Amino acid sequence: MRVYNFSAGPTMLPLEVLQEAGTNIEDYNGSGMSVMEMSHRSKWYEPIHNECIALVRELMEVPDNYEVLLVQGGASQQFAAVPLNLLTTGKADYIVTGNFAKKAYEEATKYGDIKLVATSEPEKYTYIPKTTRADFREDASYVHITENNTIFGSKYHTLPDTGNIPLVADLSSCIMSEYTDVSKYGLIYAGAQKNLAPAGLTMVIVRKDLIGHEMDICPTMLKYSTQAGKNNSLYNTPPCWCIYVMMLNLRYLKKIGGVKEMEKINKEKAAMLYDFIDNSSFWTNPVAVEDRSMMNVPFRSPNEELDALFIKGAEAEGLVTLKGHRLAGGMRASIYNAMPVEGVKKLISYMAQFEKEHK
Amino acid sequence: MRVYNFSAGPTMLPLEVLQEAGTNIEDYNGSGMSVMEMSHRSKWYEPIHNECIALVRELMEVPDNYEVLLVQGGASQQFAAVPLNLLTTGKADYIVTGNFAKKAYEEATKYGDIKLVATSEPEKYTYIPKTTRADFREDASYVHITENNTIFGSKYHTLPDTGNIPLVADLSSCIMSEYTDVSKYGLIYAGAQKNLAPAGLTMVIVRKDLIGHEMDICPTMLKYSTQAGKNNSLYNTPPCWCIYVMMLNLRYLKKIGGVKEMEKINKEKAAMLYDFIDNSSFWTNPVAVEDRSMMNVPFRSPNEELDALFIKGAEAEGLVTLKGHRLAGGMRASIYNAMPVEGVKKLISYMAQFEKEHK
Numbered sequence: 258m259r260v261y262n263f264s265a266g267p268t269m270l271p272l273e274v275l276q277e278a279g280t281n282i283e284d285y286n287g288s289g290m291s292v293m294e295m296s297h298r299s300k301w302y303e304p305i306h307n308e309c310i311a312l313v314r315e316l317m318e319v320p321d322n323y324e325v326l327l328v329q330g331g332a333s334q335q336f337a338a339v340p341l342n343l344l345t346t347g348k349a350d351y352i353v354t355g356n357f358a359k360k361a362y363e364e365a366t367k368y369g370d371i372k373l374v375a376t377s378e379p380e381k382y383t384y385i386p387k388t389t390r391a392d393f394r395e396d397a398s399y400v401h402i403t404e405n406n407t408i409f410g411s412k413y414h415t416l417p418d419t420g421n422i423p424l425v426a427d428l429s430s431c432i433m434s435e436y437t438d439v440s441k442y443g444l445i446y447a448g449a450q451k452n453l454a455p456a457g458l459t460m461v462i463v464r465k466d467l468i469g470h471e472m473d474i475c476p477t478m479l480k481y482s483t484q485a486g487k488n489n490s491l492y493n494t495p496p497c498w499c500i501y502v503m504m505l506n507l508r509y510l511k512k513i514g515g516v517k518e519m520e521k522i523n524k525e526k527a528a529m530l531y532d533f534i535d536n537s538s539f540w541t542n543p544v545a546v547e548d549r550s551m552m553n554v555p556f557r558s559p560n561e562e563l564d565a566l567f568i569k570g571a572e573a574e575g576l577v578t579l580k581g582h583r584l585a586g587g588m589r590a591s592i593y594n595a596m597p598v599e600g601v602k603k604l605i606s607y608m609a610q611f612e613k614e615h616k
Numbered sequence: 617m618r619v620y621n622f623s624a625g626p627t628m629l630p631l632e633v634l635q636e637a638g639t640n641i642e643d644y645n646g647s648g649m650s651v652m653e654m655s656h657r658s659k660w661y662e663p664i665h666n667e668c669i670a671l672v673r674e675l676m677e678v679p680d681n682y683e684v685l686l687v688q689g690g691a692s693q694q695f696a697a698v699p700l701n702l703l704t705t706g707k708a709d710y711i712v713t714g715n716f717a718k719k720a721y722e723e724a725t726k727y728g729d730i731k732l733v734a735t736s737e738p739e740k741y742t743y744i745p746k747t748t749r750a751d752f753r754e755d756a757s758y759v760h761i762t763e764n765n766t767i768f769g770s771k772y773h774t775l776p777d778t779g780n781i782p783l784v785a786d787l788s789s790c791i792m793s794e795y796t797d798v799s800k801y802g803l804i805y806a807g808a809q810k811n812l813a814p815a816g817l818t819m820v821i822v823r824k825d826l827i828g829h830e831m832d833i834c835p836t837m838l839k840y841s842t843q844a845g846k847n848n849s850l851y852n853t854p855p856c857w858c859i860y861v862m863m864l865n866l867r868y869l870k871k872i873g874g875v876k877e878m879e880k881i882n883k884e885k886a887a888m889l890y891d892f893i894d895n896s897s898f899w900t901n902p903v904a905v906e907d908r909s910m911m912n913v914p915f916r917s918p919n920e921e922l923d924a925l926f927i928k929g930a931e932a933e934g935l936v937t938l939k940g941h942r943l944a945g946g947m948r949a950s951i952y953n954a955m956p957v958e959g960v961k962k963l964i965s966y967m968a969q970f971e972k973e974h975k
Binding site (some may be wrong): 291364497498525 | 631637936937
């Protein structure tokens, strides 16, 4: 029996996508081999690769002056790749809104003069700090934000005004969950294991004029120029299977109506869950209402014993991986694109029942 | 119909491994989810991860003073990671025996004083240069070799004598194809997409005393210390599906008798093919007999037109991806662990038929 998996990532994929991947696993479309066995330079694999990138461009309406790159190493590797590629003035400004934002900031300090413009750490990352254009240094190479905070459940709903300074954003846990105006960013990166694909793949969308200015010490595999242009993310062997499943997943997203339709469904799911929590005197969510994430919803019962009891009881109902991150405690329901509305309804129903039994 | 795939990588996996992966693709062992959907910190995934690493240790008889790390980025990323982690004296010595060895050498020159001790490039990489202990600098941090040359089909059958200087070797295209005495190396790395797993995974086996001396500029994700010890290659999200398939593949290798049994089969396959080529006045292999690879066998007919005709004809027989690398031309049969003896026999049979028709 399939469960509803509320993991923060890796997490659910649409059943239809898994089924198609399974059907083809010994012989992809008459090639006589699995996608896991194909040369990345073969006539069988290349159409998969190119369709994946074309679907990203189509679904996110990526402007022509941006490259879509498929790389490895996760967002954590981009924490170094971003400064190594973009720090042309030696200065960059960071806003810290969570654990991963802080890691990105700390990694960047190895490579230049990095300003911590604002942080919500003293308030346990329960809100997004407000900034104005004047907070950023005029000669900063870029401003870095983590758009959605996976662990603490906050999100930028209005991007900071950085004027002409390129905005760099980690969209790992909100990519393709809602409409994104790519032209507002210098660079977007995202680990694939939440809304895109199985773990082991990272997507970078970067404005072309920002490519090619990397530091001498930048490893070849971390340079955007290595995978851009005619190399087409095939400089070395890519994670072909992850790219294949991502392609199937994007085909599915297109079929159901694309990112804007997905956004409607995601809004509905998040509204249901937050409304239920806000109308309860038992369950609480600590995040400022205007900054709440649509993807990651942390919540707590009145005490830790009840939290533990709830997590155990939920698992028996097929509602799994609800334990909060060790830095946050309590519970967290990650309701990414592939979580059906029914999964959220079932969670709310179990939360209501648990509340009745333990109030 | 399944084909015999002679790709240099990604390449064949045992059918049994693909079948098991397919059977579990929607619901792994009653977890209610695919391995592609599992949190890497879940009770379902962790046993897979730990079994994979334990099987590497068992099958390769890895001594206790070595770490086995599962990372991302391919061998190409290790070309930078090796000097960034190991170049404690600022000096290292490289032997260049092929295209990837040259890339490793060039990348290292960005980070220190790198000596090109020997190269077979002027002879189109058709042999392994002989070296003695005196060729290496006493204060070199390490000596780097590419043990098997995937493109040109040569292999170190006797390791260079480096005295007390740690030997670092790229084993991407020969890992677990034959017995390896791990204690002779300071560090071994290998992209997984030839003998281990689907593309997107890289294995590093490193002597513990060499970990933790990285340069300040080393990106966190390229430090061996980031994934070593208690982090257990789970510092960030690993490529879980690739690790799962690698675990299945290693279980299979263990079942058929382990690396020593695999070595016997590989020797048989390679001997059959080389004997056939050497006994033919039509087919040729350019590599010095004592340096020939057991995994990658380049060969040519008398001219390029016949090469093209052969590749096309072979494909119609279900013998695919035989085209040589663009730098080498001609044909190349990569006969990794998962290529059955029958595949090599069928190739030889078609080569004999083609020779008869076109001599």
